[in-house]
Every structure is written in C-alpha cells, then in structure tokens.
Amino acid sequence: MSSSAPPVATLEAIARYEPVIGLEVHVQLATATKIFCGCPTSFGAPPNTNVCPVCLGLPGALPVLSREAVELAIKGALALDCRINPQSRFARKNYFYPDLPKGYQISQYDEPLGEHGYVDIVVDGAARRIGVTRVHMEDDAGKSIHDGFRDSDRYSYVDLNRSGTPLIEIVSDPDMRTSDEAYAYLTELKQVLQFVEVSTCDMEKGHLRCDANVSVRIKGAEKFGTKVEVKNLNSFRFLKLALDYEIARQVAVIESGGKVEQETRLYNPDLGETAGMRSKEHAHDYRYFPEPDLVPLRIGENWLAEVRAGMPELPARKRTRFIGEYGLREYDAEVLTATRAVSEYYETVAKASGDPKTAANWVMGDLMGLLKAEGKEIAESPVSPENLGELVKLIAKGELSGKLAKEVFPKMFSTGERAGVIVEREGLRQISDTGALEKIIADVIAGNPKQVEQYRGGKTTVINFLVGQAMRATRGQANVALVTDLFKQKLG
Amino acid sequence: MKITEQEVRYVAGLANLKLTDAEVARFQADLDGILEHIGKLNEIDTSNVEPMAQVLYDAEETATLRADVPAPPLGDQAALANAPQPGAGYFKVPKVIER
Numbered sequence: 001m002s003s004s005a006p007p008v009a010t011l012e013a014i015a016r017y018e019p020v021i022g023l024e025v026h027v028q029l030a031t032a033t034k035i036f037c038g039c040p041t042s043f044g045a046p047p048n049t050n051v052c053p054v055c056l057g058l059p060g061a062l063p064v065l066s067r068e069a070v071e072l073a074i075k076g077a078l079a080l081d082c083r084i085n086p087q088s089r090f091a092r093k094n095y096f097y098p099d100l101p102k103g104y105q106i107s108q109y110d111e112p113l114g115e116h117g118y119v120d121i122v123v124d125g126a127a128r129r130i131g132v133t134r135v136h137m138e139d140d141a142g143k144s145i146h147d148g149f150r151d152s153d154r155y156s157y158v159d160l161n162r163s164g165t166p167l168i169e170i171v172s173d174p175d176m177r178t179s180d181e182a183y184a185y186l187t188e189l190k191q192v193l194q195f196v197e198v199s200t201c202d203m204e205k206g207h208l209r210c211d212a213n214v215s216v217r218i219k220g221a222e223k224f225g226t227k228v229e230v231k232n233l234n235s236f237r238f239l240k241l242a243l244d245y246e247i248a249r250q251v252a253v254i255e256s257g258g259k260v261e262q263e264t265r266l267y268n269p270d271l272g273e274t275a276g277m278r279s280k281e282h283a284h285d286y287r288y289f290p291e292p293d294l295v296p297l298r299i300g301e302n303w304l305a306e307v308r309a310g311m312p313e314l315p316a317r318k319r320t321r322f323i324g325e326y327g328l329r330e331y332d333a334e335v336l337t338a339t340r341a342v343s344e345y346y347e348t349v350a351k352a353s354g355d356p357k358t359a360a361n362w363v364m365g366d367l368m369g370l371l372k373a374e375g376k377e378i379a380e381s382p383v384s385p386e387n388l389g390e391l392v393k394l395i396a397k398g399e400l401s402g403k404l405a406k407e408v409f410p411k412m413f414s415t416g417e418r419a420g421v422i423v424e425r426e427g428l429r430q431i432s433d434t435g436a437l438e439k440i441i442a443d444v445i446a447g448n449p450k451q452v453e454q455y456r457g458g459k460t461t462v463i464n465f466l467v468g469q470a471m472r473a474t475r476g477q478a479n480v481a482l483v484t485d486l487f488k489q490k491l492g
Numbered sequence: 493m494k495i496t497e498q499e500v501r502y503v504a505g506l507a508n509l510k511l512t513d514a515e516v517a518r519f520q521a522d523l524d525g526i527l528e529h530i531g532k533l534n535e536i537d538t539s540n541v542e543p544m545a546q547v548l549y550d551a552e553e554t555a556t557l558r559a560d561v562p563a564p565p566l567g568d569q570a571a572l573a574n575a576p577q578p579g580a581g582y583f584k585v586p587k588v589i590e591r
Contacts, residue, residue, distance in 0.1 A: 031560050038563030047581040048568040056571060068560035096508055098585040144588065149580065157582035160571070285506060298553040 009252035017216040017254075019247045020224055021176035025189060026167050027199045028140070028207040029072040035139045035166035036063030036106065043205050047159035055139075055164030057101030062293050065090075069137065069166040070113075070297065074307045076168050076198040077114030077135040079314060080189075087298050088113045088136070090291035098158050099142035107169075109288045112136035113297070119172075119192070120316065121184040130185050131173030137297075140165040162206075168198075174213065174224065179243035183236060186210060195315050195340045203235055210239055215260070216250045225250070226260040230274055232267045242267035246274050318343055326356035335364055341378045345385045352389020355396040362392055366406070370413050382416045383409075391419035398479055404428045432479040434486070437470070440478070441486050444469045455491055463487055494531075495523045 034041055037054035053061035074084055091109035117132035142160035149157060170189065176182045190201045190208060201208040210233045215225035230246050233239040245267075250260050265274040313321070315337045322333040322343075336346045346363045350356035367388065371381060391409060394400035400408065400423055408422050415422075423429055431437060444466055445452055455462045463484065470483045500520045504511045511519065572578040577585070 033558075033560050033562050038558070038561065039565045040562045046568065048571045048583070050565045051568075051571045052563070052566050056566075064558045065556065066560055067554060067557035070557065094506075098583070098588055145582070146587070152587075154587055155577075155579070155584045156586070156588045157580065157584055159582055287506070295551075295556050300553050303553060 009248045009255060013255050014248060014251050016219060017247075017251050018219045018221075019177060019179075019243070020174045020215045020217065020227075021179070021182050021243060022174040022213040023170075023172045023176070023182060023185060024211045024213070025170045025172075025186065026140075026209040026211075027076065027170065027193055027201065029069050029076075029166040029168060030197060030199050031066055031068045031072065031166055033066060033068075034164035035066050035069045035137070036164055039164065041165050045161055047157075047161060050161045051163065055101075056160060057103070057163075063106065063291075065294060065297070066166065070299075071307050071310075072166075072198045073113055073135065073137045073168045074299065074304065075196045075311060076170070076193055077117065078308060078311060079192045079196045079198065080114075080117035080119060080132045080135065080170065082114030082117035082132060082135050084114050084299055084304055085111060086300065087111065087296050089296045090137075090294045091288045092291050093138075093286045093288055095286060097141065097144075098156060099144045099160070099163070101142070101160060101163065105138060105141065106291055106294070107138035107288075108136035111296075113168075113299075119185055119188050121181060121188050123178070123180050123184050128175075128181065130175045130181070133171045133173050135168050135170050138167050138169060139163070140167050174215075174227075179240045179247070182212065182243055183240050186236060186239060191315055191338070196311060197340070206234070209234060212239070212243060212246075214243060214246050214250070216247055216254070225254075226262050228260065228262065228274075229264045230267055231264060231277075232269075235269075238267060238269050241269075241272060242274060245272060249274065312340065315343070322346075326350055326360070328357070328360055332360050332364060336360060339378075345378050345381070348385035349389045349392065352386050353392030353396060355392055358395060359389065359392050362388060362409075366409050370410065382414070383412045387412060387416075387418055394419060394423060398432050399423075399430055400428060401430050401476065401480065404430070404476055428477060430479050431474055431477050432482055434482070437474075437478060437483060437486055440470050440473050441483065441490060444473065445487075445490060452491060463491075494527050495520055 028041075029035075031041060033039060034055055037052050039050045039052050039055055042050065054063055077084055088108055089111040090106050092104040093107045093109070094104040096103060112134040114135040115133065117135065119130045119132060121128050121130060140162050142158055142163040145157040145159065146152060149155065172185065176185060193199050193208075194201050199207055203209075212230045212233055213227045214230055215227040217223065217225045228246065228250065230242055233242050246265070253260050261276075264277050266277050267274050318337045319330075319333045322328045322336060323330060328336065335342075337343045342363075346360065349359040349363055353359045367378075367381065367383065371378060388409075391400070391405060391412065395402055395405050400419075404423075408419060408426075408428065411417065411422050412419055448466060448469065451462045451465055455466070466487050467480065467483050470487075471478055471480065497516055497520055500516050500523065501511070504516070504519070568581050572581070572583065575583050577583070
C-alpha cells in the first residue's frame with residue numbers, strides 16, 4: 001500500500017464540486033447454515049472447524065441452495081421495495097485469492113434476485129429517495145489474517161469458517177451527494193434489514209460491510225466524473241470520514257490540473273486516508289458465466305406471496321401509523337420505532353394501558369432510563385410490556401397518582417412484580433373517594449384559619465398550601481385534582 | 493487461427509499459469525482446434541430457443557432447495573489433513589496483501 005500526499009483542497013474549491021456517491025453493501029443473512037451447505041454459520045468458532053467439502057471447494061463437491069437464505073434475501077429485497085424477478089440465476093465470478101478455495105465466488109450477475117428498489121432518507125430536514133439498483137445473493141469468502149503471527153512477515157493465515165456464508169449485496173444508484181446522505185442511507189438500510197430480521201447487521205462481526213463508489217464533478221455538470229471505489233468502510237464513522245477525505249482528494253487532484261484515476265482505494269482508519277491498492281493487471285476480468293451446478297432460481301407468485309405474508313410492518317409505515325393512531329409526536333414515533341423490539345414493546349404497553357401517549361412517556365423515560373443504567377436491551381426488561389401497561393392504566397383510571405407511580409416503577413423493575421400487587425401491598429391506591437377526602441379537607445380548613453382567611457381575601461395561590469397539607473395527611477395518595485376542586489368548593 | 497498468441501498469454505495469466513513460448517504455441521493450436529470444433533454449434537439456428545443451463549425446469553421451484561438445518565461439519569483436523577502447510581489451525585499460504 002503506498003501512502004499518498006494528503007489532499008490540499010480549499011473549502012471554496014470543494015464547494016464548487018458536487019460529489020456523486022453510490023454504496024455497495026454486503027449483508028450477512030441470519031441463517032443457521034451456510035448458503036450452499038449445512039455447515040453452521042456460528043461466529044467465533046475455532047478456525048477451519050465449520051467446514052465441509054462444499055465450502056472448502058474440494059473437487060466434485062456440489063452446492064445445494066438454502067431455502068431460508070432465499071427467503072431472507074427476498075424479504076430484504078421486498079423491504080427495499082425491490083421488484084422480485086421470477087427467475088434469477090447464479091453465476092461464477094472468477095478470481096484467485098487464498099481465502100476463495102473454489103477459485104470463484106458464486107454470485108448473481110445479469111439476472112439478480114431483486115431490482116428497482118429505494119430507500120427514503122431525511123438529511124437536515126430534506127427528504128430524498130435513494131434508488132436501489134439491485135439486490136443479489138452470493139456466498140462469502142473465507143478470512144485471511146495477515147498480521148499477528150510469528151511468521152506473519154512471510155505467511156498469511158486462512159480461516160475458511162466464513163467461506164460459504166450467505167450474503168446479499170445491495171447496490172444503490174449513484175444518488176447520494178454528500179457523506180451525510182450516505183450515512184443516512186446506510187443507517188436506514190440497517191434499520192430496515194434488522195426490522196425484517198434479515199440480518200443482525202452487526203458491523204463489528206462483519207455482518208454489514210460497505211464499499212463506496214465516489215466521483216466528483218463541477219456543480220451543474222451532467223457527466224459523471226471518474227469514479228473511485230473505496231473499500232474498508234466498516235463503521236458508520238469511517239464511512240463519513242473516508243468519503244469526506246476522498247471527495248477532498250479528488251477535488252485537489254482536479255484543481256491541480258491532474259486527472260482522477262479509476263481505481264480501488266482502501267481506507268486506513270489510523271491515518272484517516274484512502275490509499276490506492278496495487279491491483280494486478282487483469283484483476284478485474286472476472287469472466288462471469290452461469291453456474292452450471294445450480295438450477296436457475298425461480299420464485300413463483302405463490303411462494304412470493306407466502307414470503308410477503310411473513311413480512312412485518314416496516315419502520316417508516318409504523319412511524320406514520322403511530323403518529324396517526326396514537327397521536328405521538330414525530331420524534332417520539334421515531335424513538336419508538338428504532339428497533340422492532342422497542343416498537344413491539346411500546347405497542348403492547350399502549351394497548352394494555354388504553355393511554356398510548358402516557359405509555360410512550362413511560363417507555364421512553366423511566367423504562368429506557370433504567371434499562372440504560374443497567375446496560376440491558378429491551379428484550380431483557382424485567383418489566384413485561386403487559387405489566388407496564390397495567391401501571392399506566394392505573395394512572396389513567398385515577399387509581400394511582402403519577403407521583404407514586406414513579407416510586408412503584410423501580411420496584412417493578414427490580415422485582416418483576418406486577419404494578420397492582422405492589423400498589424395494593426403498600427397501600428398506595430389513590431384516594432378518589434369524595435366522602436373520605438371531605439373529612440380530611442375539613443380538618444385542613446379547621447387547622448389553618450389564617451391561610452383560609454387569606455384565600456377568601458383574594459390571595460388564591462394559598463390554595464396550593466392547603467392542597468399540600470391535604471396531600472401530606474394522605475401520604476400523597478389523594479387525587480390532587482379532586483382535592484383542589486373540593487377546596488375551591490368549600491372555600492368559594 | 494481464431495485465437496491469438498496474446499489471448500493465450502492473457503488467459504494463462506488469469507489462470508495463474510506460467511507458460512513457455514513452446515507451450516504458448518501448443519495451446520494456441522489446441523485452443524484453436526477446440527474453438528473450431530465447438531464453433532460447429534453456431535451453424536444451428538437457435539434464435540427461438542431459450543438458453544438451457546439445466547434439465548430440471550419441470551420440477552417444483554423449491555425442489556432443489558435445502559432446509560436450514562445444520563449438518564456436522566468436517567472439523568479442522570480433516571480439513572487441514574491435506575494442507576501443504578497447516579499452522580495454528582489455519583491454512584498457511586505465502587504472504588498476500590491484496591487481490
């Protein structure tokens with residue numbers, strides 16, 4: 001890898017250019033087995049244990065396509081609003097690399113699984129639609145380790161556990177114009193794919209990998225500039241940093257009278273730079289041809305309808321529905337649809353409580369606060385959504401004051417006990433019985449003649465003091481609104 | 493000759509093969525013969541025939557698919573048994589940095 005001079009492009013120069021960005025995203029499908037054999041896809045197994053003749057590329061071994069992988073790929077494509085092709089075809093992409101034991105990757109070329117989809121993004125309040133050119137299936141290569149062994153200066157180490165892991169590659173149209181848009185696209189893509197449970201999209205485990213095609217052109221120009229492929233964008237932060245660096249580099253090259261070369265560059269997160277890869281002369285002649293060991297993949301209407309029926313509601317639609325159906329604010333709807341688990345938890349609370357807005361506040365506030373403090377996911381919440389729903393319902397029915405509910409909830413969280421059980425045992429039920437309250441109010445009036453006089457003399461704010469006295473007498477259990485009303489009646 | 497010497501060298505390069513000049517000449521003749529023989533197929537009019545890569549078109553669309561059920565893998569001992577240079581459970585290969 002050669003180190004290049006850092007780009008020197010002024011902000012003014014960069015501002016004259018328009019970047020054109022397209023992303024290629026590889027996503028590992030959440031299957032139990034590999035795409036063409038029954039080897040487990042489990043992460044972290046000792047090297048070269050989850051392998052068989054198929055994924056080792058031994059002569060004569062034949063691939064058999066996994067139905068689950070196909071169905072997850074269809075779901076992923078549908079979630080991006082792609083058209084599913086009734087017939088797609090696998091093809092061999094030929095190249096030599098030690099972690100590719102077959103000598104070719106089984107991918108899809110001229111007939112991909114899905115095409116013509118899109119992802120909607122919002123950046124700085126502006127909505128944009130990013131086209132998805134295609135979604136195709138392929139197998140992953142193994143893993144090469146170049147560093148960390150005593151003889152790493154002379155040898156690379158190859159682990160083929162990952163060889164044959166099912167992937168979909170999602171290719172976007174060159175529709176993005178800023179690194180922020182690319183960031184938003186990848187964020188949205190990840191959320192949608194997690195929602196439909198096509199993939200865990202865990203970037204640290206390499207379940208979501210991203211390459212970018214970047215070019216720049218003078219603003220207003222129609223023709224695209226020469227594109228450069230940037231690899232190794234394996235975190236959201238790196239994606240943005242690498243794109244910004246590469247855009248500045250290309251502008252600097254052009255501004256200094258040079259020409260951007262079509263090449264593949266690798267992002268180096270330590271240096272914050274991209275550098276050209278020494279590519280062999282014929283590296284890009286993949287000689288694609290139809291995979292003779294696999295039948296064309298046909299997806300008929302019935303099968304497609306079956307898969308479609310198993311799709312959950314997608315986050316964008318859910319957000320809109322939460323706003324319309326439950327009267328949530330847009331921000332709240334966004335937080336409550338961030339993951340499928342959160343959205344399902346919230347909706348159960350909303351339905352059980354009959355008060356969706358209060359339910360939203362409890363899920364986003366008290367629940368998420370305690371979960372965060374304990375480093376737990378919502379799926380691990382000690383308080384079930386039904387139980388939180390019960391708590392919110394007690395508040396809505398006036399049986400528990402909002403103030404006491406704040407004390408009840410942490411107890412539910414630490415014990416997992418039901419709200420009603422704690423409220424009964426600790427005698428926290430709100431007193432909303434006028435008869436019982438009248439006696440207390442009469443006592444407060446009798447005991448505070450001075451304040452009563454002030455109130456009657458026109459200093460109405462004194463009522464807060466009197467209400468406070470009544471609340472104290474009931475250990476906070478009295479219904480505040482009712483107490484206030486009663487005082488006004490008695491003193492009015 | 494249908495195939496050029498240059499094409500033979502190019503294809504050999506793609507296949508990671510180093511050929512002597514004599515071999516290049518031999519393969520040029522061999523490949524030329526093969527192409528000419530296969531070329532006979534072009535004499536048939538196939539303009540109305542769908543390309544066929546398989547003979548199983550009439551089966552159920554899911555008939556050739558596998559259930560997502562793990563099978564016991566070979567394990568590393570068997571996997572590495574024929575490796576020219578195993579090490580620390582890995583296949584060791586001469587240092588590579590990029591493809």
